[in-house]
Amino acid sequence: MISFECDYNNGAHPKVLEHLVQTNGIQSLTYGFDEWSEQAKAKIRHACQDETADVFLLVGGTQTNTTVIDGLLPSVEAVISVETGHISVHESGAIERSGHKVITLPSHEGKMHAADLRAFMQAFEADESRDHLAQPGMVYLSLPTELGTLYTAQEIEQIHAVCQTYGLKLYVDGARLGYALAASNGDITLPWLSRHCDAFYIGGTKVGALCGEAVVFPRGGAPRRFFSIIKQHGALLAKGRLAGIQFDALFTDDLYLQISAHAINMAKQLKDILRAAGFTFYLDSPTNQQFVIIPNALVQALKKQVDFTLWGPYDDNSMLCRFVTSWATTAEDLDFLRETLASAKC
Numbered sequence: 001m002i003s004f005e006c007d008y009n010n011g012a013h014p015k016v017l018e019h020l021v022q023t024n025g026i027q028s029l030t031y032g033f034d035e036w037s038e039q040a041k042a043k044i045r046h047a048c049q050d051e052t053a054d055v056f057l058l059v060g061g062t063q064t065n066t067t068v069i070d071g072l073l074p075s076v077e078a079v080i081s082v083e084t085g086h087i088s089v090h091e092s093g094a095i096e097r098s099g100h101k102v103i104t105l106p107s108h109e110g111k112m113h114a115a116d117l118r119a120f121m122q123a124f125e126a127d128e129s130r131d132h133l134a135q136p137g138m139v140y141l142s143l144p145t146e147l148g149t150l151y152t153a154q155e156i157e158q159i160h161a162v163c164q165t166y167g168l169k170l171y172v173d174g175a176r177l178g179y180a181l182a183a184s185n186g187d188i189t190l191p192w193l194s195r196h197c198d199a200f201y202i203g204g205t206k207v208g209a210l211c212g213e214a215v216v217f218p219r220g221g222a223p224r225r226f227f228s229i230i231k232q233h234g235a236l237l238a239k240g241r242l243a244g245i246q247f248d249a250l251f252t253d254d255l256y257l258q259i260s261a262h263a264i265n266m267a268k269q270l271k272d273i274l275r276a277a278g279f280t281f282y283l284d285s286p287t288n289q290q291f292v293i294i295p296n297a298l299v300q301a302l303k304k305q306v307d308f309t310l311w312g313p314y315d316d317n318s319m320l321c322r323f324v325t326s327w328a329t330t331a332e333d334l335d336f337l338r339e340t341l342a343s344a345k346c
Contacts, residue, residue, distance in 0.1 A: 037244025
């Protein structure tokens with residue numbers, strides 16, 4: 001059995017583990033004030049070309065989204081997401097649990113369109129009862145999206161312009177940000193992202209770390225007392241070095257981008273294998289998540305030897321399935337998939 005189920009079902013990249021082992025016997029300060037956390041934050045600021053950025057290291061994606069959104073928004077404000085957005089679909093109502101409504105807009109292959117956002121805000125401003133409504137205060141984007149697609153720089157610039165017009169904060173969920181940065185057709189970099197949003201996070205859990213996400217508030221824009229807000233959300237690691245050591249490794253010698261580029265290369269080969277097997281793609285994803293349509297009769301046969309995600313029924317006769325590559329995907333994994341598909345089709 002091999003797995004293409006997700007990009008965080010292995011432990012951690014060997015260099016991350018090596019750094020954890022090498023530093024294991026050294027005592028340090030706690031709660032993220034250790035030397036490795038400080039080094040990691042400095043390296044992230046350098047990579048973002050923003051020496052004034054506030055950087056915080058948290059553990060997981062849902063925890064990070066909830067803490068950042070609650071930290072940036074007053075209690076009466078809501079966050080706007082596309083209907084397929086992670087905070088709307090796959091976080092068990094965590095944002096609403098923290099007191100903030102998630103307002104959803106149409107999803108266009110996972111992406112938000114600036115025109116939809118502008119139309120919503122125009123309608124909101126024209127509503128005489130708007131003071132009785134949840135007040136929109138933030139726009140949430142995922143890069144890449146939940147469907148593996150990418151925003152272009154122009155698309156985010158257009159959304160950013162609407163945010164500026166209506167005083168909305170722009171927050172980018174970067175759980176898989178490395179794969180957006182490494183995609184061959186991507187035109188967004190960390191410095192560019194730092195100039196065009198109020199907050200974003202660099203995902204580690206899904207890009208080679210054992211766990212951990214690095215939250216970046218460009219231009220020193222962290223909410224007041226954000227350290228205490230993290231603690232209030234139960235998100236403050238006493239052994240903050242756990243995340244710090246990992247990001248120190250990920251941002252040494254471009255390891256973060258190397259990991260991401262490997263997964264993208266594996267995904268390209270995966271696409272060739274799936275295409276050669278005759279499968280149709282749900283959409284064209286340039287990142288490490290690939291969505292394909294597989295006949296129901298073949299799904300169960302494949303599941304006996306290959307693990308992947310059943311995203312949902314596509315029609316009466318087929319299933320939409322997700323295959324994902326990571327730092328741990330090997331050429332041998334792809335060969336096994338090719339051989340399995342060949343025997344299953346016979």
